[in-house]
Amino acid sequence: MGEKEVLQGLKDMMKAVEADEAAFQNLALQLFQYQYRHNPPYRRFCQSRGRTPRIVKDWWEIPAVPMRAFKEATLSCNDPAEAEAVFMTSGTTRPGKRGKHVHPTLDIYNRSMLRNFRQRFMGARDVLSMGILFPRPETLPHSSLAHYLSLAVREFGGEHSSYLVDGEEVHFSRLLHFLREAERSGEPCALLGASFHFVHVMDFLEQEGLSFRLPEGSRILDTGGLKGQSRHVDPDVFYAGLAARFGVPRHRCINMYGLTELSTQFYDDGNETVPSKKSGPYWIRTRVIDPVSGEDVPYGETGVLVHYDLANVHSVLAVMTEDWGKAVEGGFILMGRAEGAEARGCSLAAEEFLRSSKG
Amino acid sequence: MEMWETAGYHPGLGETEVQWREQTFEQGGERRRVRVPVPDEKGLQRLVEVVRKNRQTDLASLSVSEVVHRIDQTVERLLDRNHPLRRRMEDWLPVVTGLAPDVIRTGLTASMKTFRKPQLLRWLAEDFGNPAMLDSFQPRVNGGFTRAISPHLLVHIWSGNVPGIPLWSLVSGLLVRSAQIGKVASAEPLMAGWFAQALEEVDPKLARCLAVVGWQGGDESRERLLFQEAEVVSAYGSNETLEAIQSRIPVTTRFLPHGHRFGLALVGKEALNPARVADVLRKAARDVAIYDQQGCYSPHCFYVEKGGVLSPRQFARMLAHELDIMQIRYPRRTLSPREIGEWNRWNQQAEWRALEGEEAEWIGGDGRFWSVAYEETGDASLLPTCLNRAVLVSAVNDLEEVAGRIAPFRAYLQTAGIAASSRRMFQLADRLAETGITRICALGHMTVPSSGWHHDGRPVLKDLVRLVDVEPSAEVAAEPHNPYSE
Numbered sequence: 001m002g003e004k005e006v007l008q009g010l011k012d013m014m015k016a017v018e019a020d021e022a023a024f025q026n027l028a029l030q031l032f033q034y035q036y037r038h039n040p041p042y043r044r045f046c047q048s049r050g051r052t053p054r055i056v057k058d059w060w061e062i063p064a065v066p067m068r069a070f071k072e073a074t075l076s077c078n079d080p081a082e083a084e085a086v087f088m089t090s091g092t093t094r095p096g097k098r099g100k101h102v103h104p105t106l107d108i109y110n111r112s113m114l115r116n117f118r119q120r121f122m123g124a125r126d127v128l129s130m131g132i133l134f135p136r137p138e139t140l141p142h143s144s145l146a147h148y149l150s151l152a153v154r155e156f157g158g159e160h161s162s163y164l165v166d167g168e169e170v171h172f173s174r175l176l177h178f179l180r181e182a183e184r185s186g187e188p189c190a191l192l193g194a195s196f197h198f199v200h201v202m203d204f205l206e207q208e209g210l211s212f213r214l215p216e217g218s219r220i221l222d223t224g225g226l227k228g229q230s231r232h233v234d235p236d237v238f239y240a241g242l243a244a245r246f247g248v249p250r251h252r253c254i255n256m257y258g259l260t261e262l263s264t265q266f267y268d269d270g271n272e273t274v275p276s277k278k279s280g281p282y283w284i285r286t287r288v289i290d291p292v293s294g295e296d297v298p299y300g301e302t303g304v305l306v307h308y309d310l311a312n313v314h315s316v317l318a319v320m321t322e323d324w325g326k327a328v329e330g331g332f333i334l335m336g337r338a339e340g341a342e343a344r345g346c347s348l349a350a351e352e353f354l355r356s357s358k359g
Numbered sequence: 360m361e362m363w364e365t366a367g368y369h370p371g372l373g374e375t376e377v378q379w380r381e382q383t384f385e386q387g388g389e390r391r392r393v394r395v396p397v398p399d400e401k402g403l404q405r406l407v408e409v410v411r412k413n414r415q416t417d418l419a420s421l422s423v424s425e426v427v428h429r430i431d432q433t434v435e436r437l438l439d440r441n442h443p444l445r446r447r448m449e450d451w452l453p454v455v456t457g458l459a460p461d462v463i464r465t466g467l468t469a470s471m472k473t474f475r476k477p478q479l480l481r482w483l484a485e486d487f488g489n490p491a492m493l494d495s496f497q498p499r500v501n502g503g504f505t506r507a508i509s510p511h512l513l514v515h516i517w518s519g520n521v522p523g524i525p526l527w528s529l530v531s532g533l534l535v536r537s538a539q540i541g542k543v544a545s546a547e548p549l550m551a552g553w554f555a556q557a558l559e560e561v562d563p564k565l566a567r568c569l570a571v572v573g574w575q576g577g578d579e580s581r582e583r584l585l586f587q588e589a590e591v592v593s594a595y596g597s598n599e600t601l602e603a604i605q606s607r608i609p610v611t612t613r614f615l616p617h618g619h620r621f622g623l624a625l626v627g628k629e630a631l632n633p634a635r636v637a638d639v640l641r642k643a644a645r646d647v648a649i650y651d652q653q654g655c656y657s658p659h660c661f662y663v664e665k666g667g668v669l670s671p672r673q674f675a676r677m678l679a680h681e682l683d684i685m686q687i688r689y690p691r692r693t694l695s696p697r698e699i700g701e702w703n704r705w706n707q708q709a710e711w712r713a714l715e716g717e718e719a720e721w722i723g724g725d726g727r728f729w730s731v732a733y734e735e736t737g738d739a740s741l742l743p744t745c746l747n748r749a750v751l752v753s754a755v756n757d758l759e760e761v762a763g764r765i766a767p768f769r770a771y772l773q774t775a776g777i778a779a780s781s782r783r784m785f786q787l788a789d790r791l792a793e794t795g796i797t798r799i800c801a802l803g804h805m806t807v808p809s810s811g812w813h814h815d816g817r818p819v820l821k822d823l824v825r826l827v828d829v830e831p832s833a834e835v836a837a838e839p840h841n842p843y844s845e
Contacts, residue, residue: 041711041714041715044714045710045711045714048710048714048724066703066704066707066711068704068707068708068711069707069711069714071708071711072708072711072712072714072715073711073712073714073715074715097740291699291700291703292699292703322700322704346518346519346521346524346595346617346619346620346653346654346655347619347620347621347652347653347654347655347657347659347743347746348618348619348620348621348655348743348771349619349701349743349744349745349746350701350704350705350741350742350743350744350745351701351745352597352598352619353742353743353768353771
């Protein structure tokens with residue numbers, strides 16, 4: 001089976017309302033076969049694991065590539081030089097060496113994003129005025145989030161949509177203008193961006209003694225998480241803050257969980273309580289595994305998340321994250337990044353060296 | 360039935376005058392409990408006064424050779440495998456540290472041996488030239504006199520699970536006749552207290568100049584109090600931990616930080632022939648396996664020279680085999696979930712580098728308690744490793760290249776093990792000395808520093824004392840005031 005057939009199968013699947021187990025299974029195995037054939041490092045990886053297309057009979061047996069592999073190898077079925085986009089990780093774990101996700105075309109990525117975004121964020125609306133708390137794609141050409149947000153604005157953004165970040169800094173006067181206009185117009189709007197920008201904005205508003213009541217139906221989307229920034233913010237405090245500063249109830253404050261290494265995002269249904277349940281569309285599935293044995297942990301127990309994303313057509317569909325989580329009915333709870341170990345003796349370990357060379 | 364052991368040593372503070380923190384250790388299905396004495400601030404202040412006063416009355420008046428004699432008698436007891444304290448060490452430390460019983464046993468003997476009388480005398484001579492300067496003013500070659508004054512109070516903050524570390528600290532402090540208070544590491548809280556008990560058997564008065572206790576690391580009020588009283592503070596830990604400690608130490612107190620470091624090894628082509636390589640490999644694997652690379656002297660990387668009968672790639676494969684054999688006699692500790700996470704990340708990186716190209720190889724994977732990555736492009740991104748028997752074998756055209764390769768790690772380097780001819784060993788020593796390496800030794804000796812070593816490049820004992828000079832001018836100026844002066 002070639003690329004065209006796989007792509008067509010996927011497009012058909014994304015048009016459907018829901019897909020059954022058999023459809024997912026079928027397409028996953030076809031895609032695995034295609035990626036095995038066209039991606040030499042991945043093929044060698046599968047061979048070393050003794051899991052080739054002839055042996056793998058179920059989607060969960062497809063060998064999952066650790067995220068670190070995107071830093072070390074070019075995981076692409078096509079020539080990276082001809083790619084429409086190359087998204088890179090921010091390089092927080094190993095300075096200088098960033099994970100690359102090569103997209104020969106963004107067609108499937110965009111379809112996946114738009115369909116999912118409409119369903120999970122837009123609610124019943126076709127258009128919302130969007131204030132974006134993140135740089136434009138021109139500023140960060142290798143950021144998948146910059147692309148994601150620009151896609152959201154392009155497809156669903158109302159005429160008053162505006163980027164509220166200049167370079168990499170929040171433009172506060174433009175932000176205030178956006179918020180005041182939204183309040184005045186009475187039309188629901190949306191604020192979307194990186195979690196840490198929201199933290200900065202809330203600090204600013206607090207300092208200025210300002211808060212807003214965005215019109216009924218307004219929404220907020222934050223992503224990227226609250227850890228690893230200049231200061232740690234408790235998620236409960238964060239969402240309470242959003243509700244208080246912007247007048248957007250917590251059940252309309254949506255958190256998106258996405259990875260540069262994937263082509264599909266996960267969302268929760270608001271953050272009335274934290275941690276919230278994350279889930280994705282039917283073309284992505286998640287297993288929770290024991291990182292040592294690689295086997296599923298008993299249902300409900302904590303393990304490492306492995307995602308099987310059929311929209312990852314041109315790279316690898318099975319990705320093992322460094323995120324811990326646990327399965328719940330209809331989704332999973334994200335518990336955060338696996339932390340490096342503190343050395344037990346007096347020897348320097350990799351993670352400590354990285355922490356110190358970063359800071 | 361669960362076994363209990365009491366850590367610490369706190370002269371002048373009764374059982375009920377400290378709180379007790381309980382710790383549980385589990386290894387291979389065995390569960391042991393340790394209780395660690397935690398004095399409150401008032402208790403800590405009392406300990407300071409007690410050990411200081413005891414030092415004044417019982418230790419300050421001893422000559423350095425009398426102290427050496429007592430330490431010698433103490434380690435003689437601990438070298439005796441039938442001595443009750445030594446038995447407790449061999450029984451408890453494998454469970455507490457997770458290290459294999461054979462590693463503990465041989466490690467204990469090796470470190471005790473460095474504290475016997477001849478070794479101590481050599482160490483003193485190394486640091487002071489004339490150790491009598493610890494007792495009284497000694498003449499200097501260029502005129503005048505110098506005396507080494509010991510600190511009233513030396514404070515140690517230990518970390519990690521390598522049992523030898525508290526021994527080095529306590530013996531150094533005794534040699535300079537200082538009162539000492541040590542804070543045990545939660546990873547290994549027992550060794551220091553046992554040493555104090557052994558010393559008590561030899562000379563109870565001397566033992567009562569030491570206190571060994573615990574508290575939650577980073578406890579600001581306790582640490583500020585103690586650092587205010589101390590003349591010298593010596594601490595082990597990550598740079599983050601050390602910075603936090605430093606921020607609490609008055610500028611008038613001397614601070615001796617011991618940050619985490621790592622070692623590496625160099626193997627010359629002359630060592631890579633079939634007749635010699637077996638010995639080299641066995642020693643190399645031993646340096647990796649002992650303490651599971653947790654020591655600051657443990658090797659993370661082997662730089663292996665091309666052009667020998669065996670290639671660096673072959674060396675890597677043979678080293679893997681040798682590490683496999685080590686697992687039989689010295690099984691690796693059980694790793695914590697966080698260590699497993701780090702182990703997986705490092706190995707994934709090594710594996711994918713190997714999958715991407717021919718210049719790299721990775722030997723590891725499921726069911727192995729070691730891991731060897733091989734590379735020949737000079738890429739150092741796998742250094743330092745994730746520890747626990749993960750090594751990088753890096754091929755070099757000439758060992759002279761190594762100095763350039765390790766430059767980025769300058770602040771973190773410590774020991775280099777070398778297998779090469781005499782002439783080249785000294786040439787390499789010159790180059791490595793410039794890069795931050797502070798100790799060069801034979802393979803097989805990396806985890807056993809010799810007595811009197813300059814730990815991280817410093818004279819250990821001399822760093823503890825204050826040197827007081829009587830200048831020649833004082834001598835000359837005193838002359839006219841003598842009654843017999845004309």
